[in-house]
Amino acid sequence: MQNKKDVVLETRRLILREMTLDDLDNLLAVLCDPEAMKFYPKPFDRQMTQGWIVRSMHNYSQHGFGLWAVVLKHSGELIGDCGLVMQEVDGVEEVEIGYHVRRDLWGQGLATEAAQACRDYGFNHLGFDKLISLIHPANIASRRVAQKNGMTLVKKTEWRNKPTCIYAVERSSLST
Numbered sequence: 456m457q458n459k460k461d462v463v464l465e466t467r468r469l470i471l472r473e474m475t476l477d478d479l480d481n482l483l484a485v486l487c488d489p490e491a492m493k494f495y496p497k498p499f500d501r502q503m504t505q506g507w508i509v510r511s512m513h514n515y516s517q518h519g520f521g522l523w524a525v526v527l528k529h530s531g532e533l534i535g536d537c538g539l540v541m542q543e544v545d546g547v548e549e550v551e552i553g554y555h556v557r558r559d560l561w562g563q564g565l566a567t568e569a570a571q572a573c574r575d576y577g578f579n580h581l582g583f584d585k586l587i588s589l590i591h592p593a594n595i596a597s598r599r600v601a602q603k604n605g606m607t608l609v610k611k612t613e614w615r616n617k618p619t620c621i622y623a624v625e626r627s628s629l630s631t
C-alpha cells in the first residue's frame with residue numbers, strides 16, 4: 456500500500472508517486488528491456504536506473520515535479536514511470552511528458568491514463584501553458600499515446616543527435 460504523502464496523482468487504475476531508491480529493482484525491470492529501450496542508446500543497467508531515480512529525486516526538490524513512479528492501484532506494483540521533465544529543445548526550455556510502461560502490460564491504455572493525468576496536473580496545478588513529448592519517428596506506440604493525450608505533431612527536429620518528433624498540446628486548446 457502507498458503512503459498517502461507520497462502520492463502525487465491518482466487515476467482510475469493508477470497511482471503516481473515520487474520514486475525512491477527502494478524502487479530500483481522494479482524500475483530496472485521496466486528499463487532493462489531491450490525491446491522497450493530500442494529508441495535509447497542501450498537498455499538501462501542497474502547503475503543507469505539508479506542514476507535515473509537520483510535525477511528524478513533531484514528534479515522533485517529542484518522543480519517540484521519530475522518523472523514519477525507509476526503504480527497499479529490494485530496490486531501496489533510499480534509498472535513504469537511517467538511525469539514532467541524540463542528539456543531544452545532547439546534552444547528553448549520546454550516541459551516534456553515522458554512515459555515508460557513494463558512490456559507485459561502494453562496496450563491496456565495505462566501510459567495514456569498516466570500521461571493524461573500528468574498533462575492535467577501540468578496545466579491545472581503547475582500552471583504551464585504548453586507541454587510537449589519528444590518521440591523518435593519510428594516509435595509508433597509513443598506517438599499514439601501523445602495523440603491520445605491531445606497532442607499534435609508540431610515539427611521534426613534533431614534532438615540529442617537523433618531524429619525526433621515534437622508533439623505539443625497547449626492549455627488553451629483544451630476545454631478542461
Ligand SMILES: CC(C)(COP(=O)(O)OP(=O)(O)OC[C@H]1O[C@@H](n2cnc3c(N)ncnc32)[C@H](O)[C@@H]1OP(=O)(O)O)[C@@H](O)C(=O)NCCC(=O)NCCS
Pocket residue numbers: 490491492494554555556557560561562563564565566567568589590591594595596597599600
Ligand atoms: C510507449 C508506451 C509507454 C505505451 O504504453 P502503453 O501502456 O502500451 O500505451 P497505451 O496502451 O496507452 O497506448 C498505446 C497505443 O499505441 C498503439 N500501438 C502500439 N503499438 C503500435 C504499432 N506498432 N502500430 C500502431 N499502433 C500501435 C496501441 O494500439 C494504442 O493505441 P489505441 O489505444 O488507439 O489502440 C510503451 O510502449 C513503452 O513503454 N515503450 C517503451 C518506452 C518508450 O518508448 N517510451 C516513450 C519514449 S518517447
